[in-house]
Amino acid sequence: MSSQDKKPFVTEDSNVLTDTRDARMSGQDNRFNSKLREAFGSSPFILTKFDKFMNWVRGSSMFMLQFGIACCSIEMMHTYAVKHDLDRFGAGVPRASPRQADVIIVPGTIVSKFAPRMKRVYDQMPEPKFVIGMGSCTISGGPFQEGYNVVKGAEEVIPVDIHVPGCPPRPEALVYGVAKLQERIANGESSPVTVKPYELEQFGDLSRDEIVDELAKEIDEDDLVMRYNWADSP
C-alpha cells in the first residue's frame, strides 16, 4: 500500500504477469511499447482515485458559457477564434446555454441593473461550476469604480475562482488564466466558495429603513431584489 501512496498511477508491475506482458517483453507484439507505457509501467491498467480522474477530466474538457458583457468580451472572442484558439487547451467550446456550461468568464463591467441577471445565469449553471473574472472591472470596478451605477467587482455577486487583471487583458493573459484554472481543477483545488455579500433575497426579508419603506409600495413583497450599498463597498 505504501508504494501505491507514493505513485498512485503506477501499479507494481512485478505482480502483473499476463500474456500481453509476455508478448510485449519478448518482442512478439510491439504495439504496447509506447512512451506512455514506459511512464506508467507494464500494466495495461491505470489505477487512480475516481475523484482524481474526474478532476482531470473536468480540467481537460471545459465548456465555456458564451457570455459577453463589455470590452473584454471582444478580447474573449479573439481568444476563442483563430490565432489564440483556446480550444487547443480543451476549453474552447462556447455554449450559449448556461445549462450546458461549466465555466463562466465574466468579461466586463457589471452594473446594478445587470448584476441580478448575471447572478441568475450563474445560478442556472449546473454544479460544479467555475468563474473566471476577466479584466479590472470584475476585480474592483476598474476605471469605472467611482460610477454611481457600477458594481465594484464580480465578487460582490458571484464567487470568482481566477482573476485575470488587465483593461482588457490580452488573449494570452486569458489563456493563462484558463490554463491556471484547469490546473487547479485537475489538482482538486478549485472553487472555494467565497463570501457573497449580496445575495438575491425576497424583498420582504430586507430590514426596514427609509429606502425600503419608500420602495415598499412599488415592489411586490415576493420579488427577488439585490441591495447595493456603495458606501460599504470595498
Place this chain on the structure above:
Amino acid sequence: MSLEEPQDSDQDQPAVEGRSLGDELADLLGDHVLSREEHLNAPGFVIRPDEVQDVLFKLRDEAGFDHLSCVTAEERSNRYESIYHLKKYDDPTQEASVVVPTDKDNPVSQSAEPVYRTADWHEREAYDLVGINYEGHPDMRRILLPETWKGHPLSRDYEQDRPQVVPLREHANPLEDDHSGDGGDTMFLNIGPHHPATHGVLHLKTTLDGEQVADVESDIGYLHRCEEQMCQQSTYRHQIMPYPDRWDYISAGLLNEWAYARAAEDLADIEVPEYAQIIRTMGAELCRIAAHMLAVGTFALDVYGDFTAIFMYAIRDREKTQNILEDLTGQRLMFNYFRLGGVVWDLPEPRAEFFEKIRDFLDDLPEALEEYHDLISANEILQIRTVGTGVLPEDVAKSYGATGPVARGSGIDYDLRRDDPYGYYDKLDWDVAVEDGCDNYSRLLVRLREVEESAKIIEQCVDLLEDWPEEDRTIQSNVPRTLKPEDDTEVYRAVEGAKGELGIYIRSDGTDKPGRFKIRSPCFSNLQTLPEMSQGEYVPDLIASLGSLDIVLGEVDR
C-alpha cells in the same frame, strides 16, 4: 467669443451677404427667441419651455434642420436646461442649438418627440439622469437605470452613497400574459439580456404573432457605466482620453478618441500639426476596418448561426489590423494614443518595416474581400435572408437620427468625414459608400465597401508619411499642462465613428474639468429604429436586423 465660427462656414451658403445663419434663424423664429447664445459650433436660441414644438417644427420645415443630433440636459445653478442640437443631413456644417431653460422647482418642458422621433429616447435619458420632465412625451420612464432607482445621478444634489435596491422580477409568463386580456393570440418573448444574438447585454421584449414580430421594445441600460460622470470628474488634458476607447470598444478606439480630441481642441483652440493629422487619419481608418470586420463577421454569425468560416476569417483580418495598431500605439484594443494637439508618439521604428507591414495587409485585403463577397454577399442563402428584410425607409431613418452605415444603407448620403471635414480627409481621394436598398443587405454592402474606401485612405496616408520631410515630423503641438477653457464656453462636435455620428458636447465651467460632458452615441439613435425595421418580420429577421444595425452596448448605454 466666437461669433465668427458659424459665419465662416456659411460663406459659401446662399445667404444674404453679411448676415449669419444665426440672424436668419432669429428672423425666422421671431418672438419665440427669448435671447441668443453663441455656442462654438452653432448659434443658440433660448426659447420658452412650452414652445418647443412650435420652434422645432419651424426649424425643421422652414429652415431644413432635419437632423436632431442630440439632446443635452443639465442642471445649472438656477435652472434646468435642455439643449437640442440640430443639423441638416444635406450639410452638417449648418447647425443650430435650441436651448430650453426650465424652472428649478418644477422642471417641465414640452417634448420634441412629435417633431423628431429620435427625441423619444434622448428625452427619456434626460429624465433618467438629470430629472427633467417632458410634457407630451409618449412614454416618460427611466431608460438606463433600474426603475426603482432613487434620484437622478447627474443632478446637483444627488447623493451617490445612498443604498439602492434593484429588483429581479420573474420574466413575464408567456402563457398567462399573452392569452389573457384582449383575447389575442400573441406571445411574449424575452430576448436577452444574456443572449448570443443581442451583441452584448441588450434586452428585447418582443411580442410575437405566430412567428412574426408584432411589437418589440428594447430595454437598455445593462451596461450603463456612467461614462459621462467619469468624464466630468476627469481633467481635459490627460484623464479623459482613456475613456472614449471604452465607449465603442469594437476596436474603434481611435475613432472615439478623435471625437473627444476634436471637441476639446475646438473648445481650447488647439492646433494639430499636419503630420499628426495624417497619423490620426491612418490609425482611425485602421480602426474602422477592424470594427467593420467584426460587424460583418457577427452579422454572418447571426444569419448563419454558427462560429464558422466567415467569423473566423473576419477575426483573422481583425488580428492583422490589431497587430498594426499595436505596433503604432502599444495596445491591442484600448489605444489611448491621441493627445490634445496631436498623438502621443511617432510611428514605430524602423519605419520602413512598419509601412511594409501595412502595405502587406492592404495588398492582401482585396483578396480577402473577394472571399467575403463569395461567402456572404454573393451567397444565395444570405441574400434570401437579407434582401428586402429589415427595411428602413429614408425618411424614417432621418426622423430617428440614424447615421453611419445604417443611414448610408438607406440612401442617405451623409458622412461627416466628407461633409464636415476634419483631420486629413478632405485632402485625400476617396468616396462615400451609399446604397439605397434600405434593407439588411444594403447595410452589409455599405460596410464591405467602406472597408475598401478605408484601405484607399490608409494607402494614401502611408504614401504621404513615407515621403514626409524628416525635420517636419511634429507629433504634438505645444499644449499647456493644465487646460482651463474660458467659463461657459459650449461646443458640440462630432466625428464619423465606425457606427455613425459620434458627437461630444462640452460645457466648460472655468476649471480644468468639464462642467457638462455629453456623449451623442450613434448606436443609441440607430437602435431606436429597430421596431420600425422589424415589425411584421419573422423573429430570425429581427435578429438579422439587429446584427445589421451593428450596435455596441457600451456606446448605447455609455
